[in-house]
Amino acid sequence: MVNKRIYITHCSAKKDDSFRGTNKKVIPDRLYTAAPLQRFVKKCKEKRVDWAIFSDKYGVVFPDDKIKWYNKHPSKVTSGEFKTLVNHFVQQLSRYDEIWFYHNPGRFHPLYKKLVDEARKRGLNVKLFTHISEIR
Numbered sequence: 001m002v003n004k005r006i007y008i009t010h011c012s013a014k015k016d017d018s019f020r021g022t023n024k025k026v027i028p029d030r031l032y033t034a035a036p037l038q039r040f041v042k043k044c045k046e047k048r049v050d051w052a053i054f055s056d057k058y059g060v061v062f063p064d065d066k067i068k069w070y071n072k073h074p075s076k077v078t079s080g081e082f083k084t085l086v087n088h089f090v091q092q093l094s095r096y097d098e099i100w101f102y103h104n105p106g107r108f109h110p111l112y113k114k115l116v117d118e119a120r121k122r123g124l125n126v127k128l129f130t131h132i133s134e135i136r
Contacts, residue, residue, distance in 0.1 A: 003097035006050040007135055008060070010103065010112050012037045015069055025066035028053045040102050043135045050096070054112070059088035074111035082111070086118045093119070099126045100134070 012034030019026055029041045032053065044051035053061045057072040077085065093099050101116060116126050 004050075004095065005098040005100060006052060006093060006096045007040070007044055007100045007102060008052045008054055008093075009037060009040045009101065010074075010109070011053050011055045011061075013071075013073070017069075019069040021069070023068055025068050027063060027066055028055075028061045029063065031067060031069060036104060039132055040135075043132045047135050049135060052092075054089065054101075054115070056085075056111070059085050060092040062092075074109040077111055082114070086115060086122075089115060089119055090122045090124060093124060097125060099124055101126055101128050102132070102135075103128060103130065105130060 011028075012032045014034040015031050016026075016033050019031060029038070032038070037053070041051065051063060055061050055067065055070075055072075056074050056077055057070045058065075058067050061067055099119070101112075103112065116128065119126050
């Protein structure tokens with residue numbers, strides 16, 4: 001039996017400013033422009049694996065989901081918003097046997113660590129990884 005796996009990473013502050021204030025909705029790899037996130041997306045596409053971005057505003061954003069430009073720093077997420085984000089994360093990803101969360105340990109905001117901990121408490125198998133070469 002093959003485990004159903006998804007790769008996920010957190011969003012980035014760097015976004016395509018041409019969408020700022022336009023109300024135009026775009027797919028995540030058009031919105032987020034940070035190099036590490038773009039490398040993550042490129043590798044996932046090359047390997048043809050399921051992937052998503054975790055947004056501080058929208059929660060789990062899959063490749064075909066369209067979202068508006070926003071400015072939300074993880075430190076500005078309220079406790080109520082966090083509960084909603086956790087619920088969304090668990091609901092959207094519970095169909096996966098393995099959730100591989102790509103991150104840079106030096107830039108891993110405590111909010112994301114807390115999210116991973118909460119998801120694990122709710123029974124999700126979330127693994128943290130730091131090298132794109134682990135996407136397979």
